[in-house]
Amino acid sequence: AQSVTQLGSHVSVSEGALVLLRCNYSSSVPPYLFWYVQYPNQGLQLLLKYTTGATLVKGINGFEAEFKKSETSFHLTKPSAHMSDAAEYFCAVIGWSASKIIFGSGTRLSIRP
């Protein structure tokens, strides 16, 4: 079975500071990992995904994540936060049936001016 744990339900950083959102996963098979973002009053949007190959994946809006198998982690980072990054972020893994997405509980990112 697959599961995802996001550390920290709320993260606040200053504009221009590093953004680090933590995600750990559990999977009995090689995982496919995702980060989704939900801006206010909008649907979930795919930020980036890891399937195979390069373990550092780049996504939209300057975000990137690194798959670390030894640590079962897939943390999301952005070097310099922007006010427009304020949103809720979800780490996710594809389940064994290869259809349903299993989500973490979400991390709300706030940006301080």
Place this chain on the structure above:
Amino acid sequence: EAGVTQFPSHSVIEKGQTVTLRCDPISGHDNLYWYRRVMGKEIKFLLHFVKESKQDESGMPNNRFLAERTGGTYSTLKVQPAELEDSGVYFCASSLLAGVIVNEQFFGPGTRLTVL
């Protein structure tokens, strides 16, 4: 190209009433998914259609929930009768090809259901 649309955006009903949520996937997408986020919890899978067939309905909470996708186009999710614990945001997603593992799922904005 229009994205996934959901109607209504918000519904407030009394306990015991019936509510029907609608999802229109992106045109041509075979796969359609329903997910739900109960307040403060994670987003959880409800079910998956491939065209008009239910591929996986393991996440449906109980028999008060009925999902249909007649003709393999739009889908409805009916809750009858609604209970307080059904409150939450219901998301619909669609993806293009059947049988492709990491095909991207495109999500709608969700329907916020409040049961009083």
